[in-house]
Amino acid sequence: MKPLGLGEHGDVTVSVDRGYVVATVQYRNWSGRYVRVKRNGRSKAAARRRALDAVHDQLEYGAEESLTKGTKFAVAVSAWLEMFELLVERGRRSPSTLALYRNISDRIVLPGLGSLRLGEIGTPRLDRFLQGVLRDKGVATAKACRSVLSGVCGWLVRQGAMRTNPVRDLTPIEVENRKRARALDDAEIRAWLAALDSSEFARRHDLPELVRFMLATGTRIGEAVGVTWTDLDLDLGIVQIQRTIIPVKGAGLVAHRVKSDASERGLFLPDWCVEMLKARRVRLGGFDGPVFASTTGGWRDRGNVGKAIRQVRVGTDFEWLTSHTFRKTVATLLDDEGASARRIADQLGHARVSMTQDVYLGRKPTNAANVAVLSAHNPDAPTRPAEDAGDGA
Known part of the structure; x- marks a missing residue:
């Protein structure tokens, strides 16, 4: 018999045991282990179909048997937060970000989605949820929820529990009339x-x-x-x-x-x-x-x-x-005194200069060096009379 590759299953055998029709199939999971699945059915076809569906679900929704299509989303959120906490301990993520994600998960994500199973988590369901948060709680909370959902679903993809991240195709959260940075004079x-x-x-x-x-x-x-x-x-x-x-x-x-x-x-x-x-x-x-x-x-x-x-x-x-x-x-x-965006970012503790420019610095005229040239070409200025060229004699 040819060895099974990762994610492959063997032939389905069907038997009758104490009056029940039983289908048995063996597959090799993503860890390389062989797993035997048995499912009952009212007929041979039904038992066979249930066995193959079980194999598909376990391969599709979980590299580990603990993550399946039937796993509650709350379990995945908890596991992801534990992983995130390890990153914080290693200095790879901010502790304040972890605190925010825990708060958002406890207050909004879990009450809204925690009881759903992974097989029920898809783009349409998440989009309806997030648009409701945007309507009821505002932009900042909706963005925080999206970050949590994206992190959890991305982690599930890496675990083999989801094929794709459903958050990628959600309706963008757009801010209308974004407020400019305001400072004290x-x-x-x-x-x-x-x-x-x-x-x-x-x-x-x-x-x-x-x-x-x-x-x-x-x-x-x-x-x-x-x-x-x-x-x-x-x-x-x-x-x-x-x-x-x-x-x-x-x-x-x-x-x-x-x-x-x-x-x-x-x-x-x-x-x-x-x-x-x-x-x-x-x-x-x-x-x-x-x-x-x-x-x-x-x-x-x-x-x-x-x-x-x-x-x-x-x-x-x-x-x-x-x-x-x-x-x-x-x-x-600092900006008014001519400090560079990099210097200002260093003062504020920003790793990305773009954060400083987009959030903390208001827009101001930037064409001081160009205006003199443009001023010299006033289309409405009186035409200068030509020099007298003489009679050419």
């Missing part, structure tokens, strides 16, 4: 800081100096609250950004390595920020632990910081302001 910076300084609530939540630090560095909230006194060299005026604080279910606030290699960076501090931090260290007696600690001296929750900022802005001219406004402000200030 000099007058707005002074007005916003004055609002923080005069707010008892803001002072109680230690916002004035934290916001000033973010305006001096362009750090994310998680990075700013992750800075410790040992990360600072105030004699040289340098801060090392090397961790971010994220909430982990069951573990509370945890310090993790920053988002990417580019996010791990050393930054020179403006003189005014150095003086502020020196005074803060004297006032608080800080030589260890977080620079911007919680009331108990531990890590601060970046979500609570954002919530406090939103509360302070209520009833002011800064209803539009978010915590990311400070990063956009730093990027815009």
Whole structure:
């Protein structure tokens, strides 16, 4: 008998056992193991068909027997998140991204799709689900859900549990009237800081100096609250950004390595920020632990910081302001002074300059070097009289 190749099956044999028609077939799975399948049927044809269908399903929907056409999608999501967590531990993925994906999976993906079986997961079903999320939850949540679905289904393809990734053909999530990056100008910076300084609530939540630090560095909230006194060299005026604080279910606030290699960076501090931090260290007696600690001296929750900022802005001219406004402000200030996109990306901790340009820098006139040439060719300018060429005699 010729040996079976990977994914091949042998002949189907049909017998009658205690009054039941039984079809038996052997196949070789993608791991090289031989697997024998038996299925009953009311007739020889029915039993044979059920046996071959079972072989097809196991080869089509799972390199491992645990991943089959009947496996619940929730099982696949859980397995994918475990794989993603290993990538985070190896420094290949951001812990904040893992936290986002877990949150989106628990709140939206699993309630909507978790009970479906892999054999029921296809482009039409996922498209209806995602369009519903877009309608009910908005663009940002829909994009996060799509990322989770794409990651899970891509992993299933690599496991042999799906032939193709159904997310590839979903309706694109398009943003209408995308908002341009908005930053604080000099007058707005002074007005916003004055609002923080005069707010008892803001002072109680230690916002004035934290916001000033973010305006001096362009750090994310998680990075700013992750800075410790040992990360600072105030004699040289340098801060090392090397961790971010994220909430982990069951573990509370945890310090993790920053988002990417580019996010791990050393930054020179403006003189005014150095003086502020020196005074803060004297006032608080800080030589260890977080620079911007919680009331108990531990890590601060970046979500609570954002919530406090939103509360302070209520009833002011800064209803539009978010915590990311400070990063956009730093990027815009540097851009206005002629800093290159690469330099600005290094300040913000972006690996891709395109991220800095597309999200943090507003569009501005770029033809300064060309306008002089174009101005010299005004089609409506009076025609210059020709030189008198003489009578030619």
